Amino acid sequence: MTDPTPGIHHVTCIAGNPQRNLDFWVEALGLRLVKRSVNQDDPGTYHFFFADAEGTPGTSMTFFPWENLRQGKVGSGQVARTAFRVPEGSLDYWQERFEAYDVPYSDRVERFGETVLPFEDPDGLPLELVAVEIPDDDPTVPWTAFVPEEHAIRGFHSVTLWLADPEPTEDLLRTMGLTEVGTEQAQGDTPGDERTRFAAAGPVGKYVDILPTIQGGRQGHGTVHHVAFQTPTDDEQESMRTAVRRAGLNPTAQIDRHWFRSVYFREFGGVLFELATNGPGYDSDEPLDELGERLVLPGKFDARREEIEAQLTDIEVPRPGEVAAED
Numbered sequence: 001m002t003d004p005t006p007g008i009h010h011v012t013c014i015a016g017n018p019q020r021n022l023d024f025w026v027e028a029l030g031l032r033l034v035k036r037s038v039n040q041d042d043p044g045t046y047h048f049f050f051a052d053a054e055g056t057p058g059t060s061m062t063f064f065p066w067e068n069l070r071q072g073k074v075g076s077g078q079v080a081r082t083a084f085r086v087p088e089g090s091l092d093y094w095q096e097r098f099e100a101y102d103v104p105y106s107d108r109v110e111r112f113g114e115t116v117l118p119f120e121d122p123d124g125l126p127l128e129l130v131a132v133e134i135p136d137d138d139p140t141v142p143w144t145a146f147v148p149e150e151h152a153i154r155g156f157h158s159v160t161l162w163l164a165d166p167e168p169t170e171d172l173l174r175t176m177g178l179t180e181v182g183t184e185q186a187q188g189d190t191p192g193d194e195r196t197r198f199a200a201a202g203p204v205g206k207y208v209d210i211l212p213t214i215q216g217g218r219q220g221h222g223t224v225h226h227v228a229f230q231t232p233t234d235d236e237q238e239s240m241r242t243a244v245r246r247a248g249l250n251p252t253a254q255i256d257r258h259w260f261r262s263v264y265f266r267e268f269g270g271v272l273f274e275l276a277t278n279g280p281g282y283d284s285d286e287p288l289d290e291l292g293e294r295l296v297l298p299g300k301f302d303a304r305r306e307e308i309e310a311q312l313t314d315i316e317v318p319r320p321g322e323v324a325a326e327d
Contacts, residue, residue, distance in 0.1 A: 002243040003236045004177020008156045008205030009228040009260070009276040010049075010060040011082050013125055014072060016221045018046050018065035019315050020122050025050040025061065027318040028101040030147030033292035034282045036317070039064050040257065043301055044311040052155060053141040055282035055291065057230055058204030059155035064225060067313070074126060075217020076164045077270030079224035083116070083128035083157040085204070090151040091117050091131050097147075109187040112197060124222035130157040140204060145320030156205030158197075159227050161271055162213045166196065168268035173198045173208055175247050176229065176240065186211055202230070228262070228274035237263060237275050244275075251275070258298035259284060292317065 015021040025031050025048070035049035042064075051060035061082070074080045086094065091108065098105045098119055105119035117129045134140075134154055142152035163169055170180070178198040186195045193212070200206045219225070231237035234254070241251045241263050251265040259282050263275040282291055285298070295312075297305055 002175070002177065002239045003231075004201050005229040005231060005240065005275075006202030006204075006206075007058055007200035007230060008159065009057050009230040009274070009278070010062055011079065011156065011159065011227050012062045012064065012225045012274075013082075014069060014219065014221055014223055014225055015063045015065040015121075015123050015125075016067055016069070017122075018048070018067070018313050021048065021063055021065050022315055022317055024101075024103075024122050025063075027146050028097070028103060030143060030145065030152055031061065032143040032145070033317055034060065035259065035296060036292050036294065037296045037298065038301065038308060038312070040298070040301070043297075043304070043308050046312060046315075049282065049292075051143075051282070052153075053143040054288060056140050056155065056204070057232075057276075057278045058202065059140055060282075066221075070218075070220045071124065072220030072223035073217045074162065074223060075215045076162050076213050078162055078217050078219075079159045079227050079271060080162040080211070081118070081126040081128055081160040082224065083130050083159070083207075085132045085134070085154045085157045086129045086152070087134050087150055087154065088131045091115060091129065093151045094129055111187060111195070112182060112184060121222070125224075126222075128157070129153070132157065135203065138203060146318075154204075158205070158207035158209055159224075160195075160209040160211060161269065162211050162215065162217075163269035163271075164212070164214045165269065166210045166212050169271075170196065170198070170210060172244070172247055172249075172267055175243050177201065178208060200229075205230075226264070226272035226274050228276040230278060231263075231275040232278040234261065234277060237261065237277055240275050256299075 031050035034051045034055040037047045039045040049062045140154045142149045181199045183196045198208045260276045
């Protein structure tokens with residue numbers, strides 16, 4: 001029997017200017033830069049990892065800032081929107097913060113009994129904040145350098161997939177251990193008539209929403225490259241890989257990504273999925289209190305450090321400031 005995935009591990013997206021990307025995700029949204037590295041398939045490009053204070057699985061939003069790529073367009077066969085959890089009662093704070101930082105946002109909507117605040121990053125990436133009750137034993141650790149703890153982002157809530165033919169993907173999600181929990185009329189800027197929600201077993205990044213659409217899209221700035229799901233151990237990953245292959249897909253062999261081990265495949269609708277282990281973790285090669293402070297070049301890439309650094313744009317990571325908790 002295949003062990004069900006606990007939920008989303010990370011989401012990887014395409015950005016443009018790396019400094020603008022850093023400034024927004026670290027300062028405006030208050031996430032921690034837990035790893036500063038390079039794309040292991042294109043080492044002349046940065047790979048930034050933004051997460052909670054400890055890089056907990058289910059909290060890391062990562063980016064390839066390909067500066068020369070064109071602007072993307074969300075469409076069928078893509079992750080159309082990525083949503084993050086924030087504590088109940090914090091959406092007023094976030095709306096005021098978005099106004100202060102000139103972040104484009106839309107009117108709030110109600111979805112499956114939760115209040116959702118849609119917004120975009122500087123590359124036009126569609127995002128959402130969802131107000132939820134954060135349990136006392138929640139595994140995420142808020143990063144409070146720029147945003148106070150009572151409002152800080154607490155990992156992923158969900159991803160929304162736009163698919164021309166949802167049924168095969170829905171069956172795949174069931175194979176991966178997710179359960180259908182409901183369908184409701186779509187709201188906001190989504191093109192489908194109905195949104196179907198699937199839930200994984202874990203508390204963070206547990207939801208995958210599916211909307212039917214044949215709207216065309218293209219990959220580029222402001223789009224998601226892939227979504228990764230947790231398969232915490234090597235044995236669980238291999239079991240899931242076998243189940244995916246039996247479902248008729250073609251997963252890769254395991255690839256060592258240094259901070260986790262990965263398997264990739266395109267699901268039936270064209271979205272690139274990844275299965276990622278939970279270890280060794282972002283603190284396996286630098287102390288927890290120094291995450292993101294230096295450029296980490298894993299394995300063979302460190303021997304090419306001088307060459308690689310010469311290709312990368314100079315950046316400056318926003319420095320933490322003291323933010324007092326509100327009364």
